[in-house]
Amino acid sequence: MKIFLTGGTGFVGTEILKYALSKDYEVTLLVRNPDKVKVKNDRIDIVVGDVLKPKTYLDKLNNVDCVVHLVGIIREIPKEGVTFQRYHFEATKMIVDAAKEGDVKRFIHMSANGARSEAITDYHKTKYLAEEYVRNSGLTYTIFKPSVIYGPGDSFINMLNDFLKKTPVFSYFGDGSYSMQPVYVADVAKIFVDAIENSDTFNKTFTVCGPEVLSYKELLRLICEVTNRKRLFIPVPEFIISFMITLFGKFQWFPLTRDQFEMLREGNTCENMEIYKLLQFEPKNIKDTLKKYLK
Template identity: 35%
Template sequence: MAASVLVSGASGFVGRAVVEALLARGYRVWAGSRTGKDVGAATGLKLDVTDFGSVLRAYGTAQPEIVVHLVGIIQEEGDQTFERVHLEGTRHMLRAAPPSTRYLHMSALGADPDSASRYSATKGEAEALVRQSGLAWTIFRPSLIFGKGDDFFGRVLKELVSAAPIVPQIGDGSFLFRPVSVQDVAQAFAQAPSLPDTVEQSYDLTGPQEFTFRQLLELELSALGKHKPIIPVPLPLMNLAVPLMQILPKPPITRDQYAMLKEGNTAPNDAARAAFDLPMLPLEDKLPEIVRGE
């Protein structure tokens, strides 16, 4: 009988791709989300990781042998804080898991308890909980994830290059990024349960090519068919402007996003490519359809 997999955050951008990849490999997949809706052929299950009772009920229904914990937020809203979602949510998922559980954890490239970004700091703190859990864990740290419906290339960067006659560039634009496709991320998660050597290992998930922030702006403009001047904005001015933007109902960039952009987001992918059979899809091939919402 196929192993039962519980996926948290299954209705999200990455979650849908992971569910599809797991189903393709023959697993029985339970799609956990706050709405409880089915995701493709996966049975929907109500799961709020910030509510331990909800987590216990989901585990009781799914009886999972494998848990894929994907829930994360990029921006705080109301009671959905980084601490509650990333840290307490992970603590609840680990606490409810039987000792025999195979546990796969979505972290992020740059996860570090000492990071200036609370997003990255809480991701790092959650990793520590996973390592101390005693479960058979694997941690994945993806870079910027691209694909149809993604938030960064399909919304944040698109709005940045579209909003004004000029395109503001943070500093000298030299910060490095190595975006990875959602298909690569999904394949890593789907293959890990059948690979014993991946237990108690952490993998940086990055794509085949590295870009500066300026190059990403140029690629986004090209994909949109736009021609605009890119104007560097000195960091001291950005340091003043970003906090002021937070008074807007929907700021173009949050403090955390700004902190992460300044840190860059790149790492070698040798370990992940050696462990998993990944397609390594290039950003340039997918970006036009992403920005058009195809």
């Protein structure tokens, strides 16, 4: 089995790459910077290119069995051309069209839980546009929509943990009741790779969540529990956070954008766990997993 992987140097992509290699798959890895490849293996063919420039990788799609497309961004940098429209929709359109030209039959796509046509945020709207393009492509697709993905090196739980290390008092947004269902990165990798040859996943869309629903405040308390810290939590009204985002949200140093805040407020949970039944495995428990690496 030969797969073509985009976004393979990122947090999730690196885990998918490792798991694909463990199943003896051959991987063509599209990267802009080869120095960011964290895995070394003779079955990796590194292609230096850009998903937005199909000419840099089109010839590498010949004789590929499946494209696994992970490219996405969490915040925009408009001055650098880094926008949701470009990296969610346009990049997906280009790799889908290139896959069809290269006669690739199978396409695995990473979207996001909450992506829908009537979404509040541009992040979710553009993710949905990409989903629709994949669904209407004629390729044998599978679309996965993960909730918050956590694990060593993630940009959310580790960020919260770093903040909690530095202060005995921590503020949370509103009443802290925003719900989420974090899923472990190794489980996500297994899902993406095991679905490639599983016909029960063909031409379907799945949400991907972990087994526990936590509020934002409960997650903060869990982090403190597994790291043996005691912290005082103080609520900050939403209007103050909203005002600060208005002032500073466009700056890279500020940890929260308007889209991220709105997505946190609307929650991030799954209605069903069908994918685990199809692939016949149990997702990892977040508390047990955090204990293994969070310090």
